[in-house]
Amino acid sequence: MNIDFTKMTALELAKKIQSGEIKVRQAVDAVYESIDKFDSTYNCYISTCKEKAYKKADEVQARIDSGNIVSALAGVPVSVKDNICTKGIKTTAASKMLENFNPIYNATVVDRMENADMIIVGKLNLDEFAMGNTTETSIFGATNNPWDTSRVPGGSSGGSAVSVAVGEAVISLGSDTGGSISQPCSFCGVTGLKPTYGSVSRHGLIACASSLDQIGPIAKDVVDCAALFEIISGKDVKDGTSMETPKFDYSKILDGDAKGKKIGIPSELLGENIDPQIKEAIQNTAKEFEKLGATVEEFSLPIVKYSVPAYYVIASAEASSNLSRYDGVKFGYSTPNATDLQDLYIKSRSEGFGMEVKRRLLLGNLVLSKDYYESYYEKALQTKRLVQQDLLKALEKYDMLLAPVAPTTAYKKDEALSSPLDMYMGSFCTVMVNLAGLPAVSVPCGFDNNNLPIGMQLIGKPFDETSIMQVAHIFQKTTDFIKTPELIQGVAK
Amino acid sequence: MQIENDIIRYLEAQSKIELSDSQRDECKNNLQNIVSFIDTLSELDTNGVQPLIQSFPIVNAFREDEVTPSVDRELLLSNAPNKKDGYFKVPKTVD
Numbered sequence: 001m002n003i004d005f006t007k008m009t010a011l012e013l014a015k016k017i018q019s020g021e022i023k024v025r026q027a028v029d030a031v032y033e034s035i036d037k038f039d040s041t042y043n044c045y046i047s048t049c050k051e052k053a054y055k056k057a058d059e060v061q062a063r064i065d066s067g068n069i070v071s072a073l074a075g076v077p078v079s080v081k082d083n084i085c086t087k088g089i090k091t092t093a094a095s096k097m098l099e100n101f102n103p104i105y106n107a108t109v110v111d112r113m114e115n116a117d118m119i120i121v122g123k124l125n126l127d128e129f130a131m132g133n134t135t136e137t138s139i140f141g142a143t144n145n146p147w148d149t150s151r152v153p154g155g156s157s158g159g160s161a162v163s164v165a166v167g168e169a170v171i172s173l174g175s176d177t178g179g180s181i182s183q184p185c186s187f188c189g190v191t192g193l194k195p196t197y198g199s200v201s202r203h204g205l206i207a208c209a210s211s212l213d214q215i216g217p218i219a220k221d222v223v224d225c226a227a228l229f230e231i232i233s234g235k236d237v238k239d240g241t242s243m244e245t246p247k248f249d250y251s252k253i254l255d256g257d258a259k260g261k262k263i264g265i266p267s268e269l270l271g272e273n274i275d276p277q278i279k280e281a282i283q284n285t286a287k288e289f290e291k292l293g294a295t296v297e298e299f300s301l302p303i304v305k306y307s308v309p310a311y312y313v314i315a316s317a318e319a320s321s322n323l324s325r326y327d328g329v330k331f332g333y334s335t336p337n338a339t340d341l342q343d344l345y346i347k348s349r350s351e352g353f354g355m356e357v358k359r360r361l362l363l364g365n366l367v368l369s370k371d372y373y374e375s376y377y378e379k380a381l382q383t384k385r386l387v388q389q390d391l392l393k394a395l396e397k398y399d400m401l402l403a404p405v406a407p408t409t410a411y412k413k414d415e416a417l418s419s420p421l422d423m424y425m426g427s428f429c430t431v432m433v434n435l436a437g438l439p440a441v442s443v444p445c446g447f448d449n450n451n452l453p454i455g456m457q458l459i460g461k462p463f464d465e466t467s468i469m470q471v472a473h474i475f476q477k478t479t480d481f482i483k484t485p486e487l488i489q490g491v492a493k
Numbered sequence: 494m495q496i497e498n499d500i501i502r503y504l505e506a507q508s509k510i511e512l513s514d515s516q517r518d519e520c521k522n523n524l525q526n527i528v529s530f531i532d533t534l535s536e537l538d539t540n541g542v543q544p545l546i547q548s549f550p551i552v553n554a555f556r557e558d559e560v561t562p563s564v565d566r567e568l569l570l571s572n573a574p575n576k577k578d579g580y581f582k583v584p585k586t587v588d
Contacts, residue, residue: 100572101572102571102572104564104568104569104572105564197548198549198551211546237556240551240554241547241551243549306534306537308530309530309534312531313531313534320508324509327509328574329573329575329581329583330572331572331574332572332574333574334574334575338584340584340585340586341583341584342509343584344584346509346510346511347511349510350510350511353510355519358508358510358512358516359520359523359524362505362510362520362524363524364508365504365507365508366500366504366528367531369503369507372494376531378544379534379539380534382542382543382544382545383534383537383539384544384545385543385544385545386537386542419526420526421523421526421530424527424530436548462548
């Protein structure tokens with residue numbers, strides 16, 4: 001049977017599997033066939049796990065055959081960003097440091113997907129340790145944009161976004177620290193959810209910046225994202241920052257309404273540094289919402305300007321602390337050339353980490369050092385509070401906020417890496433969401449003159465993923481921006 | 494602030510990282526740009542603002558004081574680059 005994942009959502013596949021029209025093994029076959037065909041062009045995957053996948057597929061098939069359907073996505077293959085631990089399947093964070101790291105436990109989200117009878121099929125490429133927004137700093141090579149392979153897919157969840165865009169995955173998991181789900185979705189024309197901080201367990205996520213990191217789904221449409229979010233969300237005793245929240249029910253997003261909703265657009269996010277074509281796409285989106293019965297207005301959110309510097313201070317500080325665990329002793333890369341213990345630490349880290357990681361470790365240690373702690377780190381944490389206060393205040397007036405996901409569409413390769421500061425500015429529209437801990441759904445809303453996708457985001461109140469996804473779903477039902485790129489087979493990476 | 498070579502060297506020591514001369518030059522330039530950018534935070538009036546670390550208030554999580562199985566030692570050591578007799582092995586630290 002010919003199964004084309006560019007033409008099928010995860011829930012559509014699930015229905016066919018659960019009704020017996022497609023066997024679980026056939027769905028898994030189809031993923032691997034697509035990977036064989038296209039991954040040499042796009043380089044989404046770091047590894048696959050066929051043996052485990054087929055074993056699980058047979059177990060799930062037996063349950064389905066006996067009429068036991070344990071979740072809406074039972075039988076569906078899922079691909080996972082390679083900074084999320086999978087027991088017995090290498091988890092590398094795209095770093096030489098963890099090239100041979102074989103986790104001895106599953107991340108909670110992986111356990112939850114397995115308990116929901118989803119099939120883990122492979123691990124997806126990212127920027128090294130999720131630090132970047134281009135998926136170019138991976139030791140396994142760059143992932144390529146599906147709409148123009150000379151461009152980046154965004155990042156750090158680039159592998160996750162591209163795999164869904166080109167049908168090498170039906171649905172995937174990414175992680176988001178400062179836009180790492182939203183921005184690649186925008187660059188690749190797929191849909192993603194960055195959940196409220198605390199709604200998804202971080203247990204087993206290789207830490208980048210712990211107070212900002214969240215795992216979330218990437219899929220073709222909002223309904224798929226909602227179905228996977230239902231499976232992975234909820235309090236976990238293994239993550240002290242995960243929160244007790246009412247159980248999310250994906251079916252509720254199907255019957256939402258935009259009528260009467262008040263939507264605010266921060267005018268700073270339609271300012272000079274946003275590409276005019278993106279502005280136009282956002283304004284058209286606003287008109288679409290008005291047609292659907294919502295009221296949309298611009299308002300001023302001056303604090304946005306300070307969110308990027310505050311973000312990079314906090315993210316680097318936390319990363320420098322989190323990554324101190326890589327010492328060449330307990331796990332990960334260890335230099336063969338150490339003369340003493342200090343030398344073992346220094347050489348293992350110098351040889352094991354790439355340049356962007358090193359840059360952030362230095363920056364992190366700078367802002368945490370005695371002389372600069374107050375003026376940088378503490379100042380950034382105060383700014384974080386102001387960002388959150390101002391966003392929550394705006395969300396008292398509006399039901400949700402509408403904004404672009406990124407100031408530009410996908411950049412040419414190497415462009416961003418040549419200037420780290422420019423790359424950091426690429427996060428201009430997204431980092432405030434992470435600083436405030438809010439949920440945001442990233443949805444395709446247009447194309448520029450180069451036929452590159454443009455994304456918009458709806459930012460919601462804490463733990464109210466339902467409202468933003470309801471409105472995003474109506475938008476996807478009434479518009480036609482979910483497109484498939486023209487796929488290229490078998491080009492050298 | 495001005496990023497000089499001695500600051501970079503200090504940060505390398507703090508980070509337990511050693512850069513090559515060319516990497517150090519590159520880092521100096523990058524960090525100078527980034528720090529000048531971060532300095533814009535000083536424009537913002539944060540007088541009396543409490544730093545925000547955890548996005549939403551959480552309370553300490555207690556559990557019953559019950560013995561539960563911990564991870565098997567061999568399994569824990571399975572990713573160790575060097576091990577001996579159930580221990581992590583490192584270069585000699587005391588003469």
